Amino acid sequence: xxxxxxxxxxxxxxxxxxxxxxxxxxxxxxxxxxxxxxxxxxxxxxxxxxxxxxxxxxxxxxxxxxxxxxxxxxxxxxxxxxxxxxxxxxxxxxxxxxxxxxxxxxxxxxxx
Amino acid sequence: xxxxxxxxxxxxxxxxxxxxxxxxxxxxxxxxxxxxxxxxxxxxxxxxxxxxxxxxxxxxxxxxxxxxxxxxxxxxxxxxxxxxxxxxxxxxxxxxxxxxxxxxxxxxxxxx
Numbered sequence: 001x002x003x004x005x006x007x008x009x010x011x012x013x014x015x016x017x018x019x020x021x022x023x024x025x026x027x028x029x030x031x032x033x034x035x036x037x038x039x040x041x042x043x044x045x046x047x048x049x050x051x052x053x054x055x056x057x058x059x060x061x062x063x064x065x066x067x068x069x070x071x072x073x074x075x076x077x078x079x080x081x082x083x084x085x086x087x088x089x090x091x092x093x094x095x096x097x098x099x100x101x102x103x104x105x106x107x108x109x110x111x112x
Numbered sequence: 113x114x115x116x117x118x119x120x121x122x123x124x125x126x127x128x129x130x131x132x133x134x135x136x137x138x139x140x141x142x143x144x145x146x147x148x149x150x151x152x153x154x155x156x157x158x159x160x161x162x163x164x165x166x167x168x169x170x171x172x173x174x175x176x177x178x179x180x181x182x183x184x185x186x187x188x189x190x191x192x193x194x195x196x197x198x199x200x201x202x203x204x205x206x207x208x209x210x211x212x213x214x215x216x217x218x219x220x221x222x223x224x
Binding site: 031033041042043044045048058059092096099100101102103104105106 | 146154156208
């Protein structure tokens with residue numbers, strides 16, 4: 001399966017600031033997704049990152065808060081904007097490959 | 113939209129015994145059901161999946177069964193080992209391996 005990396009692996013940020021998370025895949029993939037995993041909780045899909053067009057957001061998530069870029073078939077970014085302590089979570093990218101979905105290592109975000 | 117319920121939330125079994133985790137889904141159009149294992153601090157790892165045209169699938173000590181009529185699917189782990197200790201998540205999708213909706217997770221502990 002594709003090798004997926006994320007940067008940064010963790011960060012501590014001040015409220016009101018923004019953080020951009022990068023997801024890099026070692027091969028071209030059609031489908032890329034962004035999930036949030038709040039502490040001790042399950043995974044929730046934020047959006048599907050579409051190459052060459054705007055991301056498709058799930059209910060409860062908006063572009064102003066979580067802008068996403070997908071400039072090519074191997075890379076995507078998720079920005080968490082105007083952060084509050086409630087945004088403290090693990091953010092994971094995933095890719096669809098061979099009819100399955102595989103996850104990156106995640107970015108652990110703490111907002112103070 | 114789709115809703116996935118997972119039970120139990122915690123499960124403790126003796127090493128060598130079997131473990132069963134159950135999930136129910138709400139949308140009869142769902143056609144893809146993966147299971148992920150997440151060890152502490154690690155990414156979710158796909159361990160087995162099943163599609164709606166199959167009733168059962170087995171991979172060594174792990175098996176998944178699907179009952180489309182009742183809209184539930186289960187993970188079976190036989191001859192459990194300490195390394196099976198982790199949080200297990202079920203998921204469902206109506207679009208193949210896209211837009212996964214996750215269950216709440218089951219923390220499985222294998223007691224030596």
